[in-house]
Amino acid sequence: MQSGSPPDKDTSTAPDTAFGRFALRLSNAAGVLAGLCVVGILVLVCAEVGLRQFKRSMLVADEIAGYLNAALVFLGLAYTLAHGGFIRVEVVYDAMPQPLKLLSRWVFTSVAAVFIATILFYAVQHVQYAFVQDTRAVSVLDTPEWLPQSVMVIGLAVLLVQLVAFLVERVRNVP
């Protein structure tokens, strides 16, 4: 890193169970895919701007870039969590004595896991419905909606695996 770069906040510690290592690898792999989505959006949008100079258009750039952005968000969730990217109010937490800190971590990690499991459940239903009813996007591509929406399910599932891994490791590695 250059001397002028901002300090990175990455407080993750190495997992010490097989499941923990599996979860982190999964989160990182999904994170890399999310990174590829960033590059994809960049290329796609710039290409569309370039084509417009020649009075042409791909017609589908906006739609695909939107899907890539959703993919970026969902695939990146677990990676962001594992590497301490989600912000939280730390003022009170930092001042807590150690046992209370541990209790807090148990409580908020469990609540997070239940919350993500809940929205994952409804996301699965949503995608199932879109698949069975064969709902389509109103666009040139006529995209079946379940296709891009599946990424939402995959990303939330990876996030849930990461949260469960934190619980399995007795919340030692919560960033």
Place this chain on the structure above:
Amino acid sequence: MSLELIILILIGSLALMLLIGQWTALALGAVGVLVLYLSKGLIGLQALSSVIWNNSASYILIAVPMFLLMGEIILRSGVSGYFYRGVVVLLGWLPGGLLHANILSCAVFSAVSGSSVATAATVGTVAIPEMMKRKYPPRMTFGSLAAGGTLGILIPPSIVMVLYGALVEESIAKLFMAGIFPGLMLSGIFMLYIAIRLLLDPTLRPVEPPRAPGEIGSTLSDALHVFPVLALLVTVLGGIYVGFATPTEAAAVGAAGAIVLAALYGNLNAKVFNESVMSTVKTTCMVVFIIIGAQILSTALTYSGASRTISEWVLSLGLSKWSFFAVLVVLYIVLGCFIDGISMIYMTLPVLLPLIKQFGFDLIWFGIVLTILIELGQITPPVGLNLFTIHAISGGYSFSEVVKGSAPYVVLMLIMVVILCVFPEIALWLPTTMRG
């Protein structure tokens, strides 16, 4: 379950979650799910998947990762260091020149990078050792860096404005243009304040007369380093202003421009690029997940009828337009002491927006005022992201020293809010001159 009880549970559980250190996005979403369930049962939860999907697959939000990528590349490729040295050459001759250089380079740089925290950190790591060497008063040094870093939220391109515009359905291009003059004016007010302080209290002046660092004779070429970053900013904003590109497209072109710039400086390599992309992933996910969490909560507020009850209650108080506004300002100052700007916008506006419209405020103008109040939240303790950043790189000074140095700028920002109330044209004139 009665509405009063639901509102009580909502406030209680949200406060508890935030206090024990729950990730903000998940705290908002989890409390939202709880309130949805309590008020509508399992049927209420059916809305969840649409809320989540619609808030992530939106064309406007694509601007977020692209602006972030632009800033990351610029920050990590070290272009910032060159830029700061250039500004020092241009402003170093002024009394307290490096303080002015801090304000100006933070203003421009945070506008380009879109991150006030990263800007404060980047300019700070270059500036603080230099200024300590020259015996600048520490408090004023820290204040200028912490407050200067916030200016970029107001000076476009601004991610906060993209998110505000997406929520209230106002033109992001217009919001950007409306931010330019207030942003420049606030920078001017900061510099004026520094000049007056130094004039009134000669003991604050650095002992050693400020000189441009580097070899004599290299000053002119150093000054030239100001232009590439400025050119990038002008290209991005100019493209939006003349209607050549949407904010999303301008963001992508800006990111591509940043990559070219870093390459021209010879500082682009796989490590810089990969780190920039992965950091973009992290920040984008953080921001969008806060939006998703807050939108779940706001859906719950609407479904349960809490939004309407709160609105009706406020209207029943019979406040005048400006006393309502004063209450809002106080509310945002208090919230800003504890939570980040994006959570602040998305937590409050779904409830307050109907009221703001009812009282007849212009939504572009209000966006600018809200942005200033969010800036203010970044330098108010106990939770002020810029304060933490500057404290971390201050080289052993106490946190309260950074807080005291930043305090005057809080007052200056409030003065700017008052000025905008009296002269709304400062914000609203430029958008009216746009084409299209």
